[in-house]
Amino acid sequence: MTQPRRRRAATEEKVRRVLDAAEEIMLHEGYAAVTSRNVAERVGLTAPLLHYYFSTIDDLFVAMLRRRSERIVERMAAALTSPRPLRAWWDLASDPRGTALFIEFLAAANHRPALRAEMGRVAREVRRMQMDVLDKILPEYDVDPDEFPPALVAATMQGLGLALVADETAGHETAHEQARAAMSRLVDRIEQRRTRQHGAG
Amino acid sequence: MTQPRRRRAATEEKVRRVLDAAEEIMLHEGYAAVTSRNVAERVGLTAPLLHYYFSTIDDLFVAMLRRRSERIVERMAAALTSPRPLRAWWDLASDPRGTALFIEFLAAANHRPALRAEMGRVAREVRRMQMDVLDKILPEYDVDPDEFPPALVAATMQGLGLALVADETAGHETAHEQARAAMSRLVDRIEQRRTRQHGAG
């Protein structure tokens, strides 16, 4: 019982910094730039030493996704139980950093089975949460669930966030500011309609 | 005037096959798998020989995107002038192959400036076309352009396509079949409303 007594602080701190660095690289240079050398250099380590903390690069990617998805699940749960669920959800779905990283993970998972499996688990859990909440609250928003079923609403929220952030971060001139502003107004209007009918709460 | 008289067929045919192979690899193994070796092997060439046809890998990526985007612009123009523009547009936006490739280009452009510039040009041209048409036809669909401006409608079409195809190709269990079916019904309903009011044509 004395082996794991040693202070883990140093190692855990290093792991955290490695994950931070990897995330930064992935965000600004793409997932293909997340290499042993690149990440190690940014944290002041050597490339082989990085393999001490993460045996394979796959392990590193999965660890990155795990840490991110924990936060996402937490924040999505909080958003969905907040007084204005759609508003909070949209803020999350259109968050530039989170969404840009999501696009990278999406592409990286295409040729990394371990990552794809992990992505599947997260996607399923998050979508489940969203649809459970939508089942209950869509009627309160005066939305006909036959015309706009939860699955469609959820996919639209995510997809619109993806499209906007993709254009924004790449700097494409596609009137994304107008689209973002219009969506924001739309969400506010819908929330107001519900608040008026079902009280603030 | 006799230099370019030689038959280009052989070379052009090879270039075409190289682009086909590269596209196939990008689709199934991700953009990072598009390497000289991989592509060359699939076409029965050697890696260095591939550099005879495309000096740099950047050149190859840009050529791939150019060829694809020509088709996209053509098909989108045809869709937007068809009798049921929204329907035709949605068929394009939710096409699995085209959209999956688009996601890869999106991620690849993140760290390839030449590719990013080309992506920007295409995105801008396509969005411009879409918004010009929407300006005219949204009223015919009985859609309030103040609540759903062209920029928002266009981004939503693209985004929903992205989200659906991403889940479909990765095999995520996120009720994407329901979402796709609901969107298809919705588009049909909207088209019918317009046809009834403005005649078939």
Add this chain to the structure above:
DNA sequence: GTCTATATTGAGATAGAC
């Protein structure tokens, strides 16, 4: 004009030193 032999760099990973 078309293709091959070869250079150079950097990737992921391991055996073994401290």
Add this chain to the structure above:
DNA sequence: GTCTATCTCAATATAGAC
């Protein structure tokens, strides 16, 4: 338990043969 010296392989690219 932590880190370093080193291996292998694959990537892009070029010089130069045919």
